[in-house]
Every structure is written in structure tokens, then in C-alpha cells.
Amino acid sequence: MSLAVLYSRALSGIQAPLVTVETHIANGLPSFTIVGLPDTEVKESKDRVRAALQNAQFKIPAQRITINLAPADLPKESGRFDLPIALGILAATGQIPKDKLDQYEWAGELALTGELRPIHGALAMTYNASQSGRSFVLPEQNAAEAALVKKATIFAAKSLLQICAHLTGQTALPIFAGLTEHKNEDSTFPDLDEVKGQTHAKRALEIAAAGGHSLLMLCTINLSQIIKLFRVYI
The missing domain is CATH 3.30.230.10 (Ribosomal Protein S5; domain 2)
Structure with missing residues (x-):
């Protein structure tokens, strides 16, 4: 056997x-x-x-x-x-x-x-x-x-x-060392820590990124804000 x-x-x-x-x-x-x-x-x-x-x-x-x-x-x-x-x-x-x-x-x-x-x-x-x-x-x-x-x-x-x-001991596999880690101070990418406020929006982004989910964000403004915007551009 x-x-x-x-x-x-x-x-x-x-x-x-x-x-x-x-x-x-x-x-x-x-x-x-x-x-x-x-x-x-x-x-x-x-x-x-x-x-x-x-x-x-x-x-x-x-x-x-x-x-x-x-x-x-x-x-x-x-x-x-x-x-x-x-x-x-x-x-x-x-x-x-x-x-x-x-x-x-x-x-x-x-x-x-x-x-x-x-x-x-x-x-x-x-x-x-x-x-x-x-x-x-x-x-x-x-x-x-x-x-x-x-x-x-x-x-x-x-x-x-x-x-x-x-x-069988003929040619040993090397231990994989991984990729070289970059220090945070050398990174030029933007970070959510730089965004002031917007707590709920940032949390939604973090959850979507961690889970690989889609994210739909809607921005609402009131009528007075719309009128101000038109006055600026007209």
C-alpha cells in the first residue's frame, strides 16, 4: 500500500x-x-x-x-x-x-x-x-x-x-521576499485625510474601496444656490 x-x-x-x-x-x-x-x-x-x-x-x-x-x-x-x-x-x-x-x-x-x-x-x-x-x-x-x-x-x-x-534537493526554491515598500513620506498620491469634513462621504468611499463595491454619489443643492450660480455665469 x-x-x-x-x-x-x-x-x-x-x-x-x-x-x-x-x-x-x-x-x-x-x-x-x-x-x-x-x-x-x-x-x-x-x-x-x-x-x-x-x-x-x-x-x-x-x-x-x-x-x-x-x-x-x-x-x-x-x-x-x-x-x-x-x-x-x-x-x-x-x-x-x-x-x-x-x-x-x-x-x-x-x-x-x-x-x-x-x-x-x-x-x-x-x-x-x-x-x-x-x-x-x-x-x-x-x-x-x-x-x-x-x-x-x-x-x-x-x-x-x-x-x-x-x-529532491537539486535546486532549492528561494523564499519570496515581496515587493519593496515605499515610505509614506515619499508618496505623492492624495489622501482622504486631506479632505476636511465630509465624514459620511469618506466612510462610504473607504467601505466601497475595501470591498470592491460600486459607489453612487449624489450632490443636491437648493434653489437659491442654483440662482447664485446662474448669476455668476450669466
Whole structure:
């Protein structure tokens, strides 16, 4: 019996609950099954993973492959589980070592070539991973977003091969350092602190900006003000 266990994250609103990705390889007719309440995107993962492993020159066992995404009552969506599923198969078949897998959490969609594609929710997943004490490995396109989490250890990768080289000790992935922060005194952008009064309008702007909402602002003036304006311009 061959078994490998990795960790990833689901998304539930602004929360990113832990998902344990269990890979089991057993004798029997060749099959590839994913269980644990996966949606269509996750079910399609087996085709992306199979092609990515083949194109990266790894071996896919002609056995029964079972992937369990636990907990089973938590809905799983998107292609972020491609990476942990592929690594689980490689670890369960002895193609990469298992001893360091529990030090990381993994998320990334695989292209058929084995390249990593960006995912959604990197900030929430990285924050929760940092609380667990594990490092987070994700596509390099998401690294800048993930680096907004202070004290998080982030590894950005371009491909499945890069990650396997890191796990086997051939070429270590560097820790992503994040973008250089600009000091406030060097910023030339206007700030809401410069607006005097208008408390309700400023609060509405801050809430809309934080939540990514649309905002409709109406300006009303009385008739006497309109007459004054006409007298100025006539």
C-alpha cells in the first residue's frame, strides 16, 4: 500500500479552511478517482494532472489511484488542487521524497505542460497557512499578493518540475521576499485625510474601496444656490 498526505486550502467566503489531500495507490484495474465533494473543476483535475505528469517525464502508475479531499463535507472548487494531487501521486509512487511534504501547504493549477497557472484566494490561503506554521507554495503570479501577509514564508514556482527539484534537493526554491515598500513620506498620491469634513462621504468611499463595491454619489443643492450660480455665469 502506498499513501501520501499533503495540505492545501479551500475557500469559503473570506475563510480558507484546511484541506488534507490524501493519495492512495493500490493494485487493481487502472483508474483515477477523486472523492471528497469535488465540483466539476476539481473532477477535471485528473486529466490535467495526468497530462502534466506525462509531459514532465514522470511515470503514472497503471494502478488504482484514489484522491481523498478531506473533510468530505466541505465543498471543493477550482483548479488549485492540481498541484497537491500531482505531488501526492509522485510521493506515493516514490518519485519524490515524502519527508518534507508536511512542512508546506500547496495550491496551483497545472497546465498540460506542467507549468503553474495563477489561482484565486491566494491572500486568504497564505494568511491561514502562516497561522498553522507551514510555508506556502503557489504560482509565481500569486506571490506578490500572498506576500502581503506579514511573517508568511512563501515559495513561488513556475512549474511542477521546479517544485520537484526543490523537494529532491537539486535546486532549492528561494523564499519570496515581496515587493519593496515605499515610505509614506515619499508618496505623492492624495489622501482622504486631506479632505476636511465630509465624514459620511469618506466612510462610504473607504467601505466601497475595501470591498470592491460600486459607489453612487449624489450632490443636491437648493434653489437659491442654483440662482447664485446662474448669476455668476450669466
